[in-house]
Amino acid sequence: MTKPAFIAVDWGTSSFRLWLIGEDGNILAERRSGEGMTTAAQAGFANILQAHLDAISAPLDLPVIVCGMAGARQGWVEAGYIDTPTSLAAILTGAVVVPGQSRDVRILPGLAQRAKDAPDVMRGEETQLLGAIAADAKGEQIVCMPGTHSKWVRVVDGRVTGFSTFMTGELFDVITKHSILSHAVAGAADMPADTTAFEAALKAAFEKPQLVTNLMFTARSGQLLHGTTAAGAQALISGTLIGAEIAGALSSAGQGAAITLVASGRLQTLYEEAFRSLSLPYQTIDADAAVRRGLSAAAEAIWLKNESKS
Protein backbone atom coordinates (compact mmCIF):
# COMPACT_ATOMS: atom_id res chain seq x y z
CA MET A 1 0.00 0.00 0.00
CA THR A 2 1.33 3.45 -1.04
CA LYS A 3 2.10 5.84 1.82
CA PRO A 4 0.17 9.16 1.74
CA ALA A 5 2.48 12.12 0.97
CA PHE A 6 0.32 15.26 1.15
CA ILE A 7 -3.15 16.72 0.72
CA ALA A 8 -3.99 18.87 -2.33
CA VAL A 9 -6.95 21.28 -2.19
CA ASP A 10 -8.49 23.41 -4.93
CA TRP A 11 -10.72 25.85 -3.01
CA GLY A 12 -12.73 28.04 -5.35
CA THR A 13 -15.52 30.55 -4.87
CA SER A 14 -18.25 27.94 -4.92
CA SER A 15 -16.48 24.58 -4.91
CA PHE A 16 -14.11 22.58 -2.71
CA ARG A 17 -12.03 19.67 -4.06
CA LEU A 18 -9.52 17.68 -2.03
CA TRP A 19 -7.19 14.86 -2.99
CA LEU A 20 -5.03 12.65 -0.79
CA ILE A 21 -1.90 12.09 -2.88
CA GLY A 22 0.42 9.12 -2.32
CA GLU A 23 4.20 9.04 -2.46
CA ASP A 24 3.92 7.55 -5.95
CA GLY A 25 1.84 10.54 -7.07
CA ASN A 26 -1.39 8.59 -7.32
CA ILE A 27 -4.75 9.66 -5.85
CA LEU A 28 -5.50 7.67 -2.68
CA ALA A 29 -8.75 9.47 -1.78
CA GLU A 30 -10.88 12.32 -3.12
CA ARG A 31 -13.53 14.70 -1.73
CA ARG A 32 -15.74 17.18 -3.60
CA SER A 33 -18.32 19.59 -2.19
CA GLY A 34 -20.02 22.91 -2.77
CA GLU A 35 -18.34 24.41 0.30
CA GLY A 36 -16.48 27.10 -1.62
CA MET A 37 -15.12 30.38 -0.23
CA THR A 38 -18.60 31.85 0.06
CA THR A 39 -19.78 29.02 2.34
CA ALA A 40 -16.45 28.73 4.15
CA ALA A 41 -16.34 32.44 5.01
CA GLN A 42 -19.43 31.71 7.16
CA ALA A 43 -18.79 28.16 8.40
CA GLY A 44 -15.04 28.56 8.93
CA PHE A 45 -12.29 27.36 6.58
CA ALA A 46 -10.50 25.26 9.25
CA ASN A 47 -13.73 23.45 10.22
CA ILE A 48 -14.59 22.52 6.65
CA LEU A 49 -11.07 21.33 5.85
CA GLN A 50 -10.92 19.28 9.08
CA ALA A 51 -14.27 17.59 8.38
CA HIS A 52 -13.03 16.44 4.97
CA LEU A 53 -9.67 15.30 6.39
CA ASP A 54 -11.52 13.32 9.09
CA ALA A 55 -13.75 11.73 6.46
CA ILE A 56 -10.72 10.23 4.71
CA SER A 57 -8.83 9.54 7.98
CA ALA A 58 -5.89 11.65 6.83
CA PRO A 59 -2.74 11.13 8.95
CA LEU A 60 -2.34 13.98 11.46
CA ASP A 61 1.09 15.13 10.27
CA LEU A 62 0.27 15.25 6.55
CA PRO A 63 0.78 18.74 5.05
CA VAL A 64 -1.91 20.48 2.96
CA ILE A 65 -1.32 22.61 -0.14
CA VAL A 66 -4.22 24.88 -1.19
CA CYS A 67 -4.88 27.00 -4.27
CA GLY A 68 -7.78 29.24 -5.23
CA MET A 69 -10.04 31.78 -3.56
CA ALA A 70 -9.16 30.55 -0.06
CA GLY A 71 -6.15 32.85 -0.56
CA ALA A 72 -8.23 35.93 -1.46
CA ARG A 73 -8.64 38.92 0.83
CA GLN A 74 -12.14 37.68 1.72
CA GLY A 75 -10.78 34.10 2.03
CA TRP A 76 -8.96 32.20 4.77
CA VAL A 77 -5.53 33.86 4.75
CA GLU A 78 -4.59 36.36 2.07
CA ALA A 79 -1.89 34.87 -0.14
CA GLY A 80 -1.26 37.93 -2.32
CA TYR A 81 -0.21 37.88 -5.96
CA ILE A 82 2.93 37.24 -7.96
CA ASP A 83 3.28 39.96 -10.62
CA THR A 84 3.51 39.24 -14.34
CA PRO A 85 5.68 38.81 -16.31
CA THR A 86 6.85 35.84 -14.27
CA SER A 87 7.95 32.26 -14.47
CA LEU A 88 5.25 29.90 -13.26
CA ALA A 89 7.62 28.40 -10.69
CA ALA A 90 7.63 31.78 -8.89
CA ILE A 91 4.18 31.08 -7.43
CA LEU A 92 5.80 28.35 -5.30
CA THR A 93 7.88 30.98 -3.51
CA GLY A 94 4.77 32.95 -2.56
CA ALA A 95 2.97 30.18 -0.62
CA VAL A 96 1.63 31.50 2.69
CA VAL A 97 1.49 29.39 5.88
CA VAL A 98 -1.93 29.36 7.58
CA PRO A 99 -1.15 30.21 11.22
CA GLY A 100 -2.48 28.28 14.23
CA GLN A 101 -3.01 24.94 12.49
CA SER A 102 -1.93 21.60 13.95
CA ARG A 103 -0.57 20.56 10.54
CA ASP A 104 1.38 22.49 7.88
CA VAL A 105 -1.23 24.19 5.66
CA ARG A 106 -0.06 26.53 2.88
CA ILE A 107 -1.99 28.59 0.35
CA LEU A 108 -0.54 29.47 -3.06
CA PRO A 109 -0.68 33.09 -4.31
CA GLY A 110 -2.48 34.26 -7.44
CA LEU A 111 -1.09 36.18 -10.41
CA ALA A 112 -1.52 39.92 -10.94
CA GLN A 113 -1.04 41.96 -14.11
CA ARG A 114 -0.60 45.54 -12.87
CA ALA A 115 -0.64 47.40 -16.21
CA LYS A 116 -2.77 50.55 -15.64
CA ASP A 117 -4.83 50.04 -18.79
CA ALA A 118 -5.25 46.27 -18.41
CA PRO A 119 -5.23 45.32 -14.73
CA ASP A 120 -6.08 41.66 -14.23
CA VAL A 121 -5.95 38.97 -11.57
CA MET A 122 -6.25 35.20 -11.32
CA ARG A 123 -6.39 32.89 -8.33
CA GLY A 124 -6.42 29.13 -8.84
CA GLU A 125 -5.81 29.18 -12.59
CA GLU A 126 -2.09 29.84 -12.04
CA THR A 127 -1.88 26.41 -10.39
CA GLN A 128 -3.77 24.80 -13.30
CA LEU A 129 -1.31 26.55 -15.59
CA LEU A 130 1.64 25.25 -13.61
CA GLY A 131 0.24 21.75 -14.13
CA ALA A 132 -0.63 22.28 -17.79
CA ILE A 133 2.58 23.86 -19.08
CA ALA A 134 5.94 22.17 -18.85
CA ALA A 135 8.38 24.49 -17.04
CA ASP A 136 10.92 23.96 -19.84
CA ALA A 137 8.40 24.58 -22.67
CA LYS A 138 9.89 26.57 -25.54
CA GLY A 139 8.16 29.10 -27.79
CA GLU A 140 4.79 30.82 -27.49
CA GLN A 141 1.65 29.19 -26.14
CA ILE A 142 -1.85 30.58 -25.72
CA VAL A 143 -3.67 28.88 -22.86
CA CYS A 144 -7.47 29.10 -22.58
CA MET A 145 -9.05 28.22 -19.23
CA PRO A 146 -12.82 28.66 -19.66
CA GLY A 147 -15.15 29.18 -16.72
CA THR A 148 -17.15 31.72 -14.74
CA HIS A 149 -14.29 34.08 -15.55
CA SER A 150 -12.41 32.62 -18.52
CA LYS A 151 -8.66 33.24 -18.43
CA TRP A 152 -6.49 33.50 -21.54
CA VAL A 153 -2.78 33.42 -20.83
CA ARG A 154 0.20 34.02 -23.08
CA VAL A 155 3.20 31.93 -22.12
CA VAL A 156 6.58 32.44 -23.85
CA ASP A 157 9.45 30.05 -23.08
CA GLY A 158 7.71 28.99 -19.85
CA ARG A 159 7.08 32.57 -18.64
CA VAL A 160 3.66 34.19 -18.28
CA THR A 161 3.91 37.43 -20.28
CA GLY A 162 0.28 38.55 -19.85
CA PHE A 163 -3.29 37.39 -19.44
CA SER A 164 -6.92 38.51 -19.87
CA THR A 165 -10.13 37.62 -18.06
CA PHE A 166 -13.42 37.38 -19.95
CA MET A 167 -16.62 37.28 -17.87
CA THR A 168 -18.23 34.75 -20.22
CA GLY A 169 -19.58 32.18 -17.75
CA GLU A 170 -20.87 34.72 -15.27
CA LEU A 171 -22.48 36.85 -17.99
CA PHE A 172 -24.21 33.78 -19.40
CA ASP A 173 -25.48 33.07 -15.91
CA VAL A 174 -26.81 36.54 -15.01
CA ILE A 175 -28.24 37.14 -18.50
CA THR A 176 -30.15 33.84 -18.64
CA LYS A 177 -31.34 34.23 -15.05
CA HIS A 178 -32.01 37.93 -14.58
CA SER A 179 -32.55 39.65 -17.97
CA ILE A 180 -35.52 39.60 -20.34
CA LEU A 181 -33.73 36.69 -22.09
CA SER A 182 -34.58 34.47 -19.10
CA HIS A 183 -38.02 34.05 -20.73
CA ALA A 184 -36.41 33.05 -24.05
CA VAL A 185 -34.39 30.22 -22.45
CA ALA A 186 -37.09 28.93 -20.08
CA GLY A 187 -37.27 25.16 -20.51
CA ALA A 188 -33.95 24.82 -22.35
CA ALA A 189 -32.57 22.54 -19.62
CA ASP A 190 -35.04 19.84 -20.68
CA MET A 191 -34.13 20.00 -24.37
CA PRO A 192 -31.11 18.65 -26.27
CA ALA A 193 -28.42 21.28 -26.99
CA ASP A 194 -28.83 23.10 -30.31
CA THR A 195 -25.34 22.83 -31.81
CA THR A 196 -26.39 24.43 -35.10
CA ALA A 197 -27.58 27.57 -33.31
CA PHE A 198 -24.43 27.53 -31.15
CA GLU A 199 -22.12 27.42 -34.16
CA ALA A 200 -24.02 30.09 -36.09
CA ALA A 201 -23.95 32.48 -33.11
CA LEU A 202 -20.31 31.67 -32.40
CA LYS A 203 -19.26 32.55 -35.95
CA ALA A 204 -21.40 35.69 -36.07
CA ALA A 205 -19.90 37.01 -32.81
CA PHE A 206 -16.36 35.95 -33.76
CA GLU A 207 -16.65 37.87 -37.03
CA LYS A 208 -18.48 40.89 -35.57
CA PRO A 209 -17.73 40.98 -31.84
CA GLN A 210 -18.77 44.67 -31.79
CA LEU A 211 -22.36 43.38 -32.15
CA VAL A 212 -22.25 41.14 -29.07
CA THR A 213 -24.96 43.01 -27.08
CA ASN A 214 -27.09 43.19 -30.24
CA LEU A 215 -26.69 39.54 -31.23
CA MET A 216 -27.84 38.37 -27.80
CA PHE A 217 -31.10 40.27 -28.20
CA THR A 218 -31.89 38.18 -31.30
CA ALA A 219 -32.57 35.33 -28.84
CA ARG A 220 -35.71 37.28 -27.97
CA SER A 221 -36.60 38.79 -31.34
CA GLY A 222 -35.93 35.44 -33.05
CA GLN A 223 -38.38 33.82 -30.66
CA LEU A 224 -41.02 36.50 -31.32
CA LEU A 225 -40.59 36.49 -35.11
CA HIS A 226 -39.28 33.04 -36.07
CA GLY A 227 -40.26 30.75 -33.19
CA THR A 228 -36.67 30.10 -32.01
CA THR A 229 -36.78 27.36 -29.35
CA ALA A 230 -35.54 27.76 -25.77
CA ALA A 231 -32.58 25.50 -26.56
CA GLY A 232 -31.86 27.62 -29.63
CA ALA A 233 -31.98 30.81 -27.57
CA GLN A 234 -29.66 29.34 -24.95
CA ALA A 235 -27.20 28.15 -27.62
CA LEU A 236 -27.35 31.58 -29.26
CA ILE A 237 -26.44 33.40 -26.02
CA SER A 238 -23.70 30.91 -25.20
CA GLY A 239 -22.26 30.96 -28.74
CA THR A 240 -22.34 34.76 -28.90
CA LEU A 241 -20.45 35.18 -25.62
CA ILE A 242 -17.86 32.51 -26.46
CA GLY A 243 -17.40 33.83 -30.02
CA ALA A 244 -16.75 37.34 -28.71
CA GLU A 245 -14.39 35.94 -26.06
CA ILE A 246 -12.29 34.08 -28.61
CA ALA A 247 -12.20 37.10 -30.95
CA GLY A 248 -11.11 39.34 -28.08
CA ALA A 249 -8.54 36.91 -26.70
CA LEU A 250 -6.92 36.31 -30.08
CA SER A 251 -6.88 40.03 -30.87
CA SER A 252 -4.74 40.51 -27.74
CA ALA A 253 -2.67 37.33 -27.95
CA GLY A 254 -2.21 37.11 -31.68
CA GLN A 255 -3.48 34.28 -33.83
CA GLY A 256 -0.14 32.65 -34.55
CA ALA A 257 0.35 30.41 -31.54
CA ALA A 258 -1.43 27.12 -30.93
CA ILE A 259 -4.16 27.14 -28.29
CA THR A 260 -3.97 24.89 -25.25
CA LEU A 261 -7.44 24.37 -23.82
CA VAL A 262 -7.47 23.51 -20.11
CA ALA A 263 -11.01 22.32 -19.38
CA SER A 264 -13.20 19.40 -18.33
CA GLY A 265 -16.80 18.31 -18.81
CA ARG A 266 -19.38 20.54 -20.47
CA LEU A 267 -17.00 23.49 -20.94
CA GLN A 268 -14.47 21.24 -22.64
CA THR A 269 -17.13 20.05 -25.09
CA LEU A 270 -18.34 23.61 -25.81
CA TYR A 271 -14.90 25.14 -26.36
CA GLU A 272 -13.63 22.21 -28.46
CA GLU A 273 -16.74 22.63 -30.63
CA ALA A 274 -16.00 26.36 -30.84
CA PHE A 275 -12.35 25.92 -31.89
CA ARG A 276 -13.28 23.28 -34.47
CA SER A 277 -16.02 25.52 -35.93
CA LEU A 278 -13.58 28.41 -36.25
CA SER A 279 -10.84 26.13 -37.66
CA LEU A 280 -8.48 27.12 -34.83
CA PRO A 281 -5.91 24.41 -33.97
CA TYR A 282 -5.91 23.42 -30.29
CA GLN A 283 -4.92 20.71 -27.86
CA THR A 284 -6.85 19.85 -24.70
CA ILE A 285 -5.52 19.23 -21.22
CA ASP A 286 -7.93 18.01 -18.56
CA ALA A 287 -8.51 20.81 -16.03
CA ASP A 288 -8.86 18.50 -13.03
CA ALA A 289 -5.63 16.69 -13.84
CA ALA A 290 -3.87 20.03 -14.45
CA VAL A 291 -4.76 21.56 -11.09
CA ARG A 292 -3.77 18.33 -9.31
CA ARG A 293 -0.46 18.30 -11.17
CA GLY A 294 0.11 21.96 -10.28
CA LEU A 295 -0.65 21.37 -6.60
CA SER A 296 1.61 18.31 -6.61
CA ALA A 297 4.45 20.29 -8.19
CA ALA A 298 4.02 22.90 -5.44
CA ALA A 299 3.92 20.27 -2.67
CA GLU A 300 7.05 18.59 -4.03
CA ALA A 301 8.91 21.88 -4.29
CA ILE A 302 7.93 22.93 -0.75
CA TRP A 303 8.14 19.68 1.23
CA LEU A 304 9.84 17.04 -0.83
CA LYS A 305 12.58 18.97 -2.55
CA ASN A 306 15.32 17.14 -0.63
CA GLU A 307 13.75 13.75 -1.23
CA SER A 308 13.70 11.70 -4.39
CA LYS A 309 10.69 12.57 -6.58
CA SER A 310 8.08 9.95 -7.37
Add this chain to the structure above:
Amino acid sequence: MTKPAFIAVDWGTSSFRLWLIGEDGNILAERRSGEGMTTAAQAGFANILQAHLDAISAPLDLPVIVCGMAGARQGWVEAGYIDTPTSLAAILTGAVVVPGQSRDVRILPGLAQRAKDAPDVMRGEETQLLGAIAADAKGEQIVCMPGTHSKWVRVVDGRVTGFSTFMTGELFDVITKHSILSHAVAGAADMPADTTAFEAALKAAFEKPQLVTNLMFTARSGQLLHGTTAAGAQALISGTLIGAEIAGALSSAGQGAAITLVASGRLQTLYEEAFRSLSLPYQTIDADAAVRRGLSAAAEAIWLKNESKS
Protein backbone atom coordinates in the same frame (compact mmCIF):
# COMPACT_ATOMS: atom_id res chain seq x y z
CA MET B 1 -59.74 77.90 -22.74
CA THR B 2 -58.50 75.33 -25.30
CA LYS B 3 -60.84 72.37 -25.91
CA PRO B 4 -59.34 68.91 -25.22
CA ALA B 5 -58.86 66.93 -28.45
CA PHE B 6 -57.49 63.50 -27.44
CA ILE B 7 -55.50 61.53 -24.87
CA ALA B 8 -51.96 60.34 -25.66
CA VAL B 9 -50.48 57.41 -23.70
CA ASP B 10 -46.94 55.97 -23.77
CA TRP B 11 -47.34 52.63 -21.97
CA GLY B 12 -43.99 50.90 -21.51
CA THR B 13 -42.85 47.81 -19.63
CA SER B 14 -42.39 49.65 -16.35
CA SER B 15 -43.80 53.13 -16.89
CA PHE B 16 -47.09 54.80 -17.78
CA ARG B 17 -47.29 58.36 -19.14
CA LEU B 18 -50.48 60.12 -20.20
CA TRP B 19 -51.09 63.55 -21.71
CA LEU B 20 -54.35 65.36 -22.34
CA ILE B 21 -53.75 67.23 -25.60
CA GLY B 22 -55.78 70.28 -26.59
CA GLU B 23 -57.05 71.24 -30.04
CA ASP B 24 -54.12 73.65 -30.34
CA GLY B 25 -51.68 70.79 -29.70
CA ASN B 26 -50.70 71.96 -26.23
CA ILE B 27 -50.56 69.78 -23.11
CA LEU B 28 -53.59 70.45 -20.89
CA ALA B 29 -52.83 67.80 -18.26
CA GLU B 30 -50.19 65.13 -17.62
CA ARG B 31 -49.95 61.91 -15.55
CA ARG B 32 -46.91 59.72 -14.86
CA SER B 33 -46.70 56.50 -12.89
CA GLY B 34 -44.80 53.24 -12.57
CA GLU B 35 -47.88 51.24 -13.65
CA GLY B 36 -46.22 49.78 -16.75
CA MET B 37 -47.24 46.62 -18.59
CA THR B 38 -45.89 44.40 -15.82
CA THR B 39 -48.15 46.04 -13.22
CA ALA B 40 -51.07 46.47 -15.61
CA ALA B 41 -51.08 42.79 -16.61
CA GLN B 42 -52.03 42.11 -12.98
CA ALA B 43 -54.19 45.14 -12.08
CA GLY B 44 -55.95 45.41 -15.45
CA PHE B 45 -55.11 47.87 -18.24
CA ALA B 46 -58.63 49.35 -18.43
CA ASN B 47 -58.73 50.01 -14.67
CA ILE B 48 -55.39 51.80 -14.63
CA LEU B 49 -56.22 53.92 -17.67
CA GLN B 50 -59.65 54.83 -16.24
CA ALA B 51 -58.17 55.88 -12.88
CA HIS B 52 -55.79 58.30 -14.63
CA LEU B 53 -58.57 59.64 -16.89
CA ASP B 54 -60.77 60.21 -13.82
CA ALA B 55 -57.93 62.00 -12.05
CA ILE B 56 -57.78 64.62 -14.82
CA SER B 57 -61.59 64.62 -15.39
CA ALA B 58 -61.16 63.68 -19.05
CA PRO B 59 -64.35 64.19 -21.13
CA LEU B 60 -66.12 60.85 -21.66
CA ASP B 61 -66.06 60.91 -25.46
CA LEU B 62 -62.36 61.79 -25.82
CA PRO B 63 -60.41 59.16 -27.80
CA VAL B 64 -57.16 57.62 -26.53
CA ILE B 65 -54.09 56.76 -28.63
CA VAL B 66 -51.58 54.38 -27.02
CA CYS B 67 -48.08 53.24 -27.96
CA GLY B 68 -45.65 50.83 -26.31
CA MET B 69 -45.76 47.47 -24.59
CA ALA B 70 -49.53 47.70 -23.97
CA GLY B 71 -49.67 46.40 -27.58
CA ALA B 72 -47.41 43.38 -26.91
CA ARG B 73 -48.66 39.78 -26.82
CA GLN B 74 -48.45 39.89 -23.00
CA GLY B 75 -50.03 43.39 -23.02
CA TRP B 76 -53.61 44.68 -23.28
CA VAL B 77 -54.46 43.91 -26.91
CA GLU B 78 -51.82 42.66 -29.32
CA ALA B 79 -51.16 45.32 -31.93
CA GLY B 80 -48.75 43.31 -34.08
CA TYR B 81 -45.85 44.74 -36.07
CA ILE B 82 -45.35 46.65 -39.29
CA ASP B 83 -42.47 45.05 -41.23
CA THR B 84 -39.37 46.97 -42.31
CA PRO B 85 -38.48 48.46 -44.71
CA THR B 86 -41.41 50.81 -44.21
CA SER B 87 -42.45 54.43 -44.16
CA LEU B 88 -43.05 55.63 -40.62
CA ALA B 89 -46.57 56.71 -41.55
CA ALA B 90 -47.45 53.03 -42.08
CA ILE B 91 -47.67 52.45 -38.33
CA LEU B 92 -50.79 54.65 -38.33
CA THR B 93 -52.58 52.13 -40.52
CA GLY B 94 -51.86 49.33 -38.05
CA ALA B 95 -53.56 50.89 -34.99
CA VAL B 96 -55.77 48.31 -33.24
CA VAL B 97 -59.05 49.24 -31.54
CA VAL B 98 -59.35 47.98 -27.95
CA PRO B 99 -62.73 46.23 -27.85
CA GLY B 100 -65.40 46.75 -25.18
CA GLN B 101 -64.37 50.27 -24.17
CA SER B 102 -66.83 53.14 -23.69
CA ARG B 103 -64.47 55.45 -25.57
CA ASP B 104 -62.36 54.93 -28.72
CA VAL B 105 -59.00 53.48 -27.52
CA ARG B 106 -56.41 52.47 -30.12
CA ILE B 107 -52.97 50.94 -29.75
CA LEU B 108 -50.22 51.53 -32.31
CA PRO B 109 -48.25 48.54 -33.67
CA GLY B 110 -44.48 48.05 -33.30
CA LEU B 111 -41.89 47.52 -36.03
CA ALA B 112 -40.43 44.14 -36.98
CA GLN B 113 -37.29 43.37 -38.98
CA ARG B 114 -37.78 39.79 -40.15
CA ALA B 115 -34.35 39.11 -41.69
CA LYS B 116 -33.38 35.56 -40.62
CA ASP B 117 -29.87 36.58 -39.53
CA ALA B 118 -30.89 39.84 -37.83
CA PRO B 119 -34.43 39.56 -36.45
CA ASP B 120 -35.39 42.59 -34.38
CA VAL B 121 -38.43 44.25 -32.86
CA MET B 122 -39.38 47.57 -31.34
CA ARG B 123 -42.54 48.74 -29.62
CA GLY B 124 -42.92 52.35 -28.55
CA GLU B 125 -39.74 53.63 -30.19
CA GLU B 126 -41.45 53.67 -33.62
CA THR B 127 -43.78 56.35 -32.25
CA GLN B 128 -40.82 58.35 -30.89
CA LEU B 129 -39.27 58.00 -34.32
CA LEU B 130 -42.44 59.23 -36.00
CA GLY B 131 -42.24 62.31 -33.79
CA ALA B 132 -38.50 62.80 -34.22
CA ILE B 133 -38.15 62.46 -38.00
CA ALA B 134 -39.99 64.67 -40.44
CA ALA B 135 -41.99 62.49 -42.87
CA ASP B 136 -40.52 64.44 -45.78
CA ALA B 137 -36.90 64.20 -44.53
CA LYS B 138 -34.41 63.62 -47.35
CA GLY B 139 -31.18 61.61 -47.25
CA GLU B 140 -29.85 59.17 -44.64
CA GLN B 141 -30.27 59.56 -40.91
CA ILE B 142 -29.04 57.36 -38.06
CA VAL B 143 -31.31 57.62 -35.04
CA CYS B 144 -30.10 56.50 -31.61
CA MET B 145 -32.74 55.90 -28.92
CA PRO B 146 -30.85 54.79 -25.79
CA GLY B 147 -32.53 52.87 -22.98
CA THR B 148 -32.99 49.45 -21.41
CA HIS B 149 -32.80 48.16 -24.97
CA SER B 150 -31.16 50.87 -27.08
CA LYS B 151 -32.50 51.11 -30.62
CA TRP B 152 -30.42 52.33 -33.57
CA VAL B 153 -32.47 53.00 -36.69
CA ARG B 154 -31.40 53.81 -40.22
CA VAL B 155 -33.86 56.12 -42.00
CA VAL B 156 -33.43 56.92 -45.71
CA ASP B 157 -35.71 59.54 -47.32
CA GLY B 158 -38.21 59.11 -44.47
CA ARG B 159 -38.29 55.28 -44.70
CA VAL B 160 -36.98 52.90 -42.00
CA THR B 161 -34.57 50.61 -43.83
CA GLY B 162 -33.36 48.65 -40.79
CA PHE B 163 -32.65 48.77 -37.07
CA SER B 164 -30.67 47.09 -34.30
CA THR B 165 -31.30 46.62 -30.59
CA PHE B 166 -28.42 46.72 -28.10
CA MET B 167 -29.13 45.44 -24.58
CA THR B 168 -26.97 48.17 -23.01
CA GLY B 169 -29.26 49.44 -20.25
CA GLU B 170 -30.45 46.03 -19.15
CA LEU B 171 -26.92 44.57 -19.19
CA PHE B 172 -25.68 47.47 -17.06
CA ASP B 173 -28.52 46.73 -14.67
CA VAL B 174 -28.06 42.95 -14.31
CA ILE B 175 -24.25 43.20 -14.24
CA THR B 176 -24.15 45.86 -11.52
CA LYS B 177 -26.86 44.09 -9.50
CA HIS B 178 -26.21 40.38 -9.94
CA SER B 179 -22.58 39.76 -11.00
CA ILE B 180 -19.34 39.92 -9.01
CA LEU B 181 -19.08 43.54 -10.21
CA SER B 182 -21.95 44.43 -7.85
CA HIS B 183 -19.29 44.60 -5.10
CA ALA B 184 -17.12 46.91 -7.21
CA VAL B 185 -19.93 49.47 -7.66
CA ALA B 186 -21.36 49.29 -4.12
CA GLY B 187 -21.74 52.88 -2.87
CA ALA B 188 -21.39 54.51 -6.31
CA ALA B 189 -24.87 56.04 -6.03
CA ASP B 190 -23.60 58.32 -3.24
CA MET B 191 -20.56 59.55 -5.21
CA PRO B 192 -20.28 62.07 -8.06
CA ALA B 193 -20.05 60.47 -11.52
CA ASP B 194 -16.50 59.75 -12.72
CA THR B 195 -16.51 61.25 -16.22
CA THR B 196 -12.80 60.59 -16.74
CA ALA B 197 -13.28 56.86 -16.14
CA PHE B 198 -16.40 56.91 -18.34
CA GLU B 199 -14.58 58.48 -21.27
CA ALA B 200 -11.53 56.22 -20.96
CA ALA B 201 -13.72 53.08 -20.92
CA LEU B 202 -15.90 54.41 -23.73
CA LYS B 203 -12.90 54.96 -25.99
CA ALA B 204 -11.29 51.63 -25.10
CA ALA B 205 -14.50 49.71 -25.92
CA PHE B 206 -15.20 51.77 -29.05
CA GLU B 207 -11.72 50.99 -30.35
CA LYS B 208 -11.68 47.34 -29.23
CA PRO B 209 -15.29 46.22 -28.85
CA GLN B 210 -14.13 42.60 -29.07
CA LEU B 211 -12.76 43.09 -25.53
CA VAL B 212 -16.07 44.21 -24.01
CA THR B 213 -16.45 41.26 -21.58
CA ASN B 214 -12.77 41.61 -20.64
CA LEU B 215 -12.83 45.39 -20.14
CA MET B 216 -15.76 45.12 -17.73
CA PHE B 217 -13.75 42.76 -15.51
CA THR B 218 -11.14 45.51 -15.05
CA ALA B 219 -13.74 47.20 -12.81
CA ARG B 220 -12.91 44.43 -10.34
CA SER B 221 -9.21 43.92 -11.03
CA GLY B 222 -8.65 47.70 -11.07
CA GLN B 223 -10.26 47.89 -7.64
CA LEU B 224 -8.09 45.04 -6.32
CA LEU B 225 -4.83 46.35 -7.82
CA HIS B 226 -5.22 50.12 -8.18
CA GLY B 227 -7.96 51.09 -5.72
CA THR B 228 -10.50 52.11 -8.39
CA THR B 229 -13.47 53.77 -6.63
CA ALA B 230 -17.06 52.52 -6.81
CA ALA B 231 -17.95 55.52 -8.99
CA GLY B 232 -14.98 54.71 -11.22
CA ALA B 233 -16.09 51.08 -11.52
CA GLN B 234 -19.64 52.11 -12.37
CA ALA B 235 -18.42 54.60 -14.99
CA LEU B 236 -16.13 51.94 -16.44
CA ILE B 237 -18.98 49.43 -16.88
CA SER B 238 -21.29 52.07 -18.32
CA GLY B 239 -18.63 53.47 -20.67
CA THR B 240 -17.61 50.00 -21.85
CA LEU B 241 -21.18 48.98 -22.73
CA ILE B 242 -21.97 52.29 -24.45
CA GLY B 243 -18.64 52.31 -26.34
CA ALA B 244 -19.30 48.80 -27.66
CA GLU B 245 -22.88 49.76 -28.55
CA ILE B 246 -21.77 52.77 -30.61
CA ALA B 247 -19.02 50.75 -32.33
CA GLY B 248 -21.52 48.01 -33.19
CA ALA B 249 -24.26 50.38 -34.32
CA LEU B 250 -21.95 52.37 -36.59
CA SER B 251 -20.42 49.19 -38.04
CA SER B 252 -23.93 48.24 -39.20
CA ALA B 253 -25.22 51.68 -40.10
CA GLY B 254 -22.09 53.17 -41.56
CA GLN B 255 -20.29 56.18 -40.14
CA GLY B 256 -21.24 58.67 -42.83
CA ALA B 257 -24.65 59.88 -41.70
CA ALA B 258 -25.27 62.32 -38.88
CA ILE B 259 -26.61 60.86 -35.65
CA THR B 260 -29.93 61.99 -34.21
CA LEU B 261 -30.05 61.25 -30.49
CA VAL B 262 -33.57 60.87 -29.11
CA ALA B 263 -33.19 60.97 -25.34
CA SER B 264 -33.96 62.83 -22.12
CA GLY B 265 -32.44 63.18 -18.67
CA ARG B 266 -29.48 61.09 -17.55
CA LEU B 267 -29.27 59.04 -20.76
CA GLN B 268 -29.19 62.21 -22.84
CA THR B 269 -26.25 63.51 -20.77
CA LEU B 270 -24.36 60.18 -21.02
CA TYR B 271 -24.81 59.70 -24.77
CA GLU B 272 -24.04 63.35 -25.59
CA GLU B 273 -20.83 62.98 -23.57
CA ALA B 274 -20.09 59.75 -25.48
CA PHE B 275 -20.61 61.30 -28.93
CA ARG B 276 -18.50 64.36 -28.01
CA SER B 277 -15.68 62.16 -26.68
CA LEU B 278 -15.66 60.14 -29.89
CA SER B 279 -15.92 63.29 -32.06
CA LEU B 280 -19.12 62.00 -33.66
CA PRO B 281 -21.45 64.78 -34.86
CA TYR B 282 -24.98 64.54 -33.47
CA GLN B 283 -28.15 66.49 -32.79
CA THR B 284 -30.48 65.84 -29.86
CA ILE B 285 -34.26 65.61 -29.85
CA ASP B 286 -36.05 65.37 -26.50
CA ALA B 287 -37.49 61.84 -26.14
CA ASP B 288 -40.59 62.97 -24.23
CA ALA B 289 -41.45 65.61 -26.81
CA ALA B 290 -40.80 63.10 -29.62
CA VAL B 291 -43.18 60.43 -28.34
CA ARG B 292 -45.86 63.07 -27.69
CA ARG B 293 -45.41 64.42 -31.22
CA GLY B 294 -45.62 60.89 -32.63
CA LEU B 295 -48.79 60.10 -30.68
CA SER B 296 -50.30 63.43 -31.77
CA ALA B 297 -49.47 62.72 -35.42
CA ALA B 298 -51.22 59.36 -35.05
CA ALA B 299 -54.26 60.89 -33.35
CA GLU B 300 -54.56 63.54 -36.03
CA ALA B 301 -54.27 61.00 -38.82
CA ILE B 302 -56.87 58.70 -37.25
CA TRP B 303 -59.46 61.11 -35.85
CA LEU B 304 -58.81 64.57 -37.17
CA LYS B 305 -57.86 63.89 -40.77
CA ASN B 306 -61.00 65.56 -42.15
CA GLU B 307 -60.68 68.57 -39.86
CA SER B 308 -58.20 71.42 -40.07
CA LYS B 309 -54.99 70.66 -38.21
CA SER B 310 -53.95 72.80 -35.27
